[in-house]
Amino acid sequence: MKSLATRKEVKQSDNMISQLPDEILHCILSSLSFDEAVRTSILTKRWIPLWRHTSGLDFDGTRMIKPLTMLHNLDYNWSMLRAAREYGEIVRDTVLNRHLNGDLTMCCFRHFHKSLEPGELEALVQLVVKVYKNLCSLSLECCFDPRALVQPFGYMKLNFTPSIFSNLSSLVLNNYVMERATTSAFEGCEKLTTLKMKKMIMEEGAVNDVLEKCSSLERFSLIESTGFKKLRICHAGLKFLELRWLIMSEINVSVEDLQELVLDSLVCQTKGLKIDVVNVITFRSYCSSISKCLEESFLKTQDILENCSDLFVSRANNIFRNLLCMSIDLDLNSKREALALSFVLKSCTxxxxxxxxxxxxKDSSSTGNYDDGALxxxxxxxxxxxxxxxxxxxxxxxxxxxxxxxxxxxxxxxxxxxxxxxxxxxxxxxxxxxxxxxxxxxxxxxxxxxxxxxxxxxxxSKNALIDVAQVVQDKLSGATPFGEAFDLHHIG
Known part of the structure; x- marks a missing residue:
């Protein structure tokens, strides 16, 4: 009787969901990946056409096809060619030609490293941009299959036509190569307000070329990217800036109206760090515990506070004077770090x-290096x-x-x-x-x-603590630019 009652409750719940207006169901399906959205077609007849009217499509090739997990590694090349054909056919012929809604606003392409034929990604993006005039958000991510015994050599280069991103307001690029010659894709990006670049390999000056072309950009994130040693960010309209896991010789940030600044695990000489953001109201600075296990000299929050305050040198522009919110990692037991904090807090009225x-x-001696100055x-x-x-x-x-x-x-x-x-x-x-x-x-x-x-x-809770050793192992597995040295001219 209990199981029968439970089945009735589940059935009633399903009926209640099915009775919702189409507009609400479209929103629900838009939050799912493509394969999950299509699976809802088996629920009832009413659900069969719903996925064709969603405002967002998420093509996750790592879920749609599994060439590396279902075939033996000896058939690697053949499986990659098969995957490239299947992914392109599924996206282009099976989905986009059947998606009836001309109001598609969000699209995401997530694919394996070699699961697309040369030029296929550019062709797919060109298709959705041309067909769906209201498309405003695009996310592109190239993935390595962690279960493959042999990973393909080289990184996928982006080679989009000029101005292809001109109608977008949000763009995410993850794990590609971008040369300065290909930054023409950002020409005319007067609508782009949010840009996130992660695990990118970019030529020197490519970041600056992109920022110059995106005149309306308000939010910019640069994460785990390499190929360049100097970073200068001077963008009048920028409101949010996030810099994480970068190895630089110079970082120069000069944005008068910046409101939020996030700095996390940066490698840069203190003298090469210049930050002029006098109107920032939210400041976040961290040095990940993972960085302590690596050989690079990461900037500590203490270094940034000393560099940007009046502790050692009198500065005309105090970046902390308008601060409303500050989130940092800092060893309060170190006299030097506590001293830097005290100077900053005095100016944060x-x-x-x-x-x-x-x-x-690990032990008390680890803080001794910062307590060598007598008080x-x-x-x-x-x-x-x-x-x-x-x-x-x-x-x-x-x-x-x-x-x-x-x-x-x-x-x-x-x-x-x-x-x-x-x-x-x-x-x-x-x-x-x-x-x-x-x-x-x-x-x-x-x-x-x-x-x-x-x-x-x-x-x-001890269960909430992170196993740093495991995270370090993942960081050095090759999926991050910190695991090896990169030369842009040797990228395949």
Whole structure:
């Protein structure tokens, strides 16, 4: 009886979904990959034509065909040729010619490295751009099959016709080669507002050529890309900039109206880093724990804070003066890093939200390198001597989160300072190791300067910790440009 009742409930639920208007069902199907959307045709007769009217199509070739997993590796070349034919036929003949909706706004092509014939990707993109005039979002991703015993040599070069992206407002390119001669595809991109480039191999100057052609660009992400050593970003309309996992000799960012800046795991000499973003309101800076296992000299958040503040050199433009939100990883137990933070916080009079992640260190000696400078006062009163000037109402800091709290002296001293001196504080969240619960609860017992302040304690689950060794192994497996050196002139 129970199973019968359950089947009735499932049937009633299916009927309720089927009774929804077509417009809502189209939105649901648009969020699915193409193969999943087509599978819904078996539900009822009403569902059969619905996929043809979706506003988005996601062609995930890694799901639609499986030439590398179903055939023996000895048949590798033959399977690749078969895959190229099948993928092109499925997308071009079976899908696009049957998709009746002229209002397609989003399209995604995800394919294996060699599962397309030369020029096939360009032909497919040209087709959807020509047929669907309302197409505004396009995502292209080339994938390596992790289950293949032998990976093909070389990377796929993009060779699109000039101005092919001119009608798009959003574009994602993942894992391709782009030469300066092919940046003409971005000519006339006056509508493009969002551009994300990941795992790209680009000639020197190609990034600048692209940015110059995209006059209306507001959001730009450059991730795990290589082939160039100097990066200069000077774009008047840019609002969001994200730079992750880059190896550069020089990074020069000069964007007056930039609102959000994200820097993550960058390799660059401190003297080669120049950041002039005086109106930024959100600043995020991280150095991934994975980078500590690699040989490259990654910039730490401390380096960036020192470089962009008045700590060592008086600067006319303070990039932190309009900051509202800051999220960083910083070792509060290091006197040098704490000193950099104190200088920045003094200048952040508008800062409302601060999030600090304390990196995991193997032993106490790992912080000794940053404590070689003696202070004229005991470390225990560091934050009393380097106050954030809470004796006036200029500072607006309200929300603070500290992750990885270990209960060490400078960490406790910092939080004590916020609790007992922060007159505007409203919420402090402490995510701690279960071994230091006593010191975490001690902070709750302190007399608070703000009657509105609530202190929330959260235990950090061991299951939530990342296995760094495994992540490093994945990073060095060849799927990232940090696993090997690249020369653009030797790309196949």
């Amino acid at each position: 508008k800062l409302q939200s601060l999030e600090i992640t304390i990196p995991v260190v 004229p006062f005991p470390k225990s009163i560091f934050w009393e001597k380097r106050p954030i000037m809470y004796n006036n109402h200029d500072h607006k800091l309200k929300y603070v989160t500290v992750r990885g709290f270990t209960g060490k002296e400078l960490e406790v001293n910092f939080l004590e300072h916020l609790i007992t001196r922060g007159t505007m504080m409203e919420k402090i969240t402490i995510i701690y190791n279960s071994l230091v619960v006593g010191k975490a609860t001690y902070l709750q017992s302190l007399r608070r300067a703000s009657i509105y302040l609530s202190i929330i304690l959260k235990s950090q």
